[in-house]
Amino acid sequence: MSYDTVVVGAGVAGLTAAVRLAEEGQRVVVLAKGVGATHLGGATIDVLGYAPERVDSPSRALPDFAEARPDHPYARVPVGVIGEAIDWLKAHVNAYRYEGNLEQNFLLPTGVGVPKPTAAAPETMTPGDLRAGGRFVIVGFRALKDFYPAYCADNLSRAALAASAKLSARSIQLDPPVGGEADVGPLGFARLFEDAEFRKSVIGELEGRIEAGEVVGFPAVLGLRDPRTVWQELQDGLGAAVFEIPTLPPSVPGIRLFDSLKDRLRRAGGRLIMGGEVIDAQAQRGRVEGLIQEASGRPITYEGRWFVLATGGFASGGLRMDSHGTVAESIFGLSVSGVPPRGELRFLPTYFGDHPLAKAGVAVDDRLRPVDGDGRPVYENLFAAGATLAGTMPWKEKSGDGISLSTGYRAASSILEVAV
Numbered sequence: 174m175s176y177d178t179v180v181v182g183a184g185v186a187g188l189t190a191a192v193r194l195a196e197e198g199q200r201v202v203v204l205a206k207g208v209g210a211t212h213l214g215g216a217t218i219d220v221l222g223y224a225p226e227r228v229d230s231p232s233r234a235l236p237d238f239a240e241a242r243p244d245h246p247y248a249r250v251p252v253g254v255i256g257e258a259i260d261w262l263k264a265h266v267n268a269y270r271y272e273g274n275l276e277q278n279f280l281l282p283t284g285v286g287v288p289k290p291t292a293a294a295p296e297t298m299t300p301g302d303l304r305a306g307g308r309f310v311i312v313g314f315r316a317l318k319d320f321y322p323a324y325c326a327d328n329l330s331r332a333a334l335a336a337s338a339k340l341s342a343r344s345i346q347l348d349p350p351v352g353g354e355a356d357v358g359p360l361g362f363a364r365l366f367e368d369a370e371f372r373k374s375v376i377g378e379l380e381g382r383i384e385a386g387e388v389v390g391f392p393a394v395l396g397l398r399d400p401r402t403v404w405q406e407l408q409d410g411l412g413a414a415v416f417e418i419p420t421l422p423p424s425v426p427g428i429r430l431f432d433s434l435k436d437r438l439r440r441a442g443g444r445l446i447m448g449g450e451v452i453d454a455q456a457q458r459g460r461v462e463g464l465i466q467e468a469s470g471r472p473i474t475y476e477g478r479w480f481v482l483a484t485g486g487f488a489s490g491g492l493r494m495d496s497h498g499t500v501a502e503s504i505f506g507l508s509v510s511g512v513p514p515r516g517e518l519r520f521l522p523t524y525f526g527d528h529p530l531a532k533a534g535v536a537v538d539d540r541l542r543p544v545d546g547d548g549r550p551v552y553e554n555l556f557a558a559g560a561t562l563a564g565t566m567p568w569k570e571k572s573g574d575g576i577s578l579s580t581g582y583r584a585a586s587s588i589l590e591v592a593v
Contacts, residue, residue, distance in 0.1 A: 175476040176200045178588060179464055181451050181504065182483030182491070184209030185574055186559025188434040189258070189581030190481045190588075192265060195441035197589055202475055203443065204466050206450040208431055210485065210560070210573075215283075215393065215419030216426035217298065218259060218578055220275060221247075222290035222571025231292050231575075232256070232275035244510065244532075244564035247572075249539055250579045258582035259293050266433045269401040270296045280304045282390065284320055284420050286311075286328025286342070290571060295426055297404045301390055301416035303329070306338035310383060311390045311418070315348045316357040319421040320392040322346060345382060349374045362394035363425045366403050376410035383413050393417035393426050400429065449473075451484075454505050461552045464504070478554060479588045482543070483581060485560040486534060492561070502535055502561070507543050507551060510536035510563040527566070534563030540587040541580060556584040 176199075180191045183205035195201040221231045221238060228234045232252060239248040247255070256275050263271045273279055273293035280288045280303040288303050301309070309329060313322030322344035329342040349371065351357050357365070365371045383389060389407075395417055396403035408415045419426060435445055449468030454461055463476040484491030484503065492509060494500045498519075500509045511533040513519050519530040535543045535557050542550040543557050558580035560573070567573035 174202070174473070176202045177477065177592070178479040178481065179204065179475050179477035180481040180483060181205070181464065182209060182485065182559065183207070183431075183435075183445060183447065184211055184483060184485065184559060184577060185430070185434075186577040186581035186584075187481065187483035188431070188438060189262070189578055190483065190556075190558060190585040191443055192434055192437045192441060193261070193582060193585035194588060195438055195443035199592070201438070201443040203438065203445045204449070204451050204464065204475065205445070205447045207447065210489070211427040211431040212424055213422045214427050214574060215424055216295060216430040216574075217281065217289075217291040217419070218262065218271070218273070218293040218574045219290070219571040220255060220259075220292040220575030220579075222278065223569065225569075227290055228278060229290075230275070230277055235275075242564060244536065246562045246565055246576050246580055248564075249537060249541060250583045254583055254586070255575065255579040258579040261582060262293070262578060265437050266295075266430065267436060268399070268429045268433055269404075272296050272299050280334075282325065282329055282418050284325060284392070284418055286325035286332070288332050288334070292575065295400075295417070295429075297395060297400055297415075297417045298393070298419075298426075299416065300388055300414040301418065303332065303334060303340060304338060306334060306340040308384070308387045309340070309342040309390055310387045311342060311344045312379070313344065313346050313392065314351075314357075314362065315346055316351045316354060317359070317362055317392060317394070317420075318356055319359065320418075325390075325418065345379065347375060347378045349378060358423070359392065359394045359420050359425050360397075360423055360428075362392070363397045366394060366396045367398065372403065372406055372410070376407065379411055383411055388414045388416065390416050390418050392420045393424070394420070397425060397429060397432075451504050456505075456552060459553055461505075461555050479592065480552075480555045481581075481584050481588075482535070482555060482557040482561055483559045483577075489560070492533065500530075500533060502543075505543075505551070505555070507535050508546060509533050527569075531566050532564050534565070535561050536563050541584045542587075556587055558584040
């Protein structure tokens with residue numbers, strides 16, 4: 174099977190690159206063993222939240238941040254391109270609008286009530302912006318064991334904000350009809366919210382309990398297919414602004430984002446083939462010629478002119494470390510940058526410490542082509558994007574989806590610049 178571009182990985186990076194290329198008329202296939210990290214994260218685009226202090230404006234902080242970290246992915250992607258990538262995403266999500274840009278980070282609550290800086294987020298989340306303070310009421314459901322409204326509200330009330338931002342938060346626990354089930358997950362509640370009668374029951378339970386001026390936070394389960402309708406109906410019924418708060422996986426907003434990009438890919442003529450792992454590559458004379466995917470017990474080869482590696486890091490198997498401590502990229506055997514030499518410390522005793530191995534990944538040139546130890550591209554037609562890349566600690570920087578989106582977008586641009 175022959176394509177213009179073969180993409181490995183169906184996370185934000187892989188799907189962004191694939192959709193861009195397919196919409197430019199390329200024959201594109203995405204190979205993935207699973208859905209990627211979209212179903213784990215909150216679907217907010219965190220470009221740069223900490224550097225190391227909290228960042229208010231990514232556009233102002235990024236130039237100095239990248240200059241001080243020449244091995245970071247943002248040193249390979251200009252600030253203007255990151256902004257273009259956000260604008261591109263806004264035009265490609267079907268379920269609802271994304272809001273925000275690089276000028277100012279929102280400050281949105283997490284499921285445990287910690288303010289998190291993010292550059293862009295679904296419109297169903299942004300009414301929960303904490304920067305100016307305000308009065309919030311956090312609503313939970315007795316059958317949803319993955320979200321604790323009292324804990325969230327208590328932490329929000331203690332949040333460190335600007336001196337002029339006065340914030341208070343309280344909680345309400347609801348017990349709407351859920352068909353007799355004692356434990357309903359986020360997906361179960363998302364499907365319940367697509368039922369108009371269930372929405373009426375929730376509004377009825379909150380009647381008279383919301384005070385004037387309060388902003389109402391729900392766990393991010395307000396429907397899968399048409400969250401905008403659910404969100405607007407709750408606001409109309411309650412007479413108050415409503416916002417969603419990301420919960421533990423599976424992430425309903427993440428599934429919405431994945432479905433939007435998947436639908437865009439298919440409408441543009443691209444293919445998504447899931448369920449089989451890419452196990453090997455065919456290459457000669459400095460070019461990749463094909464990838465081999467193990468599918469239904471037999472290998473299938475996908476040939477292409479261009480290839481995008483978006484398989485993620487250690488967590489997803491894009492990078493692997495064997496029993497001898499040797500670290501390598503999983504498909505091409507690319508060398509991995511940022512690995513401490515044998516005998517030196519790789520991990521710290523504290524879970525959230527700055528582990529020396531944390532920044533390991535594939536080093537790339539300015540076109541995002543993987544390079545060898547001398548800085549030369551290994552293959553002229555291979556590009557890498559997302560969590561595969563070296564030089565970043567996304568959990569600490571709050572930069573994960575920003576890196577994935579912008580490098581996926583940039584990888585596609587690199588291909589389009591030379592494709593004829």
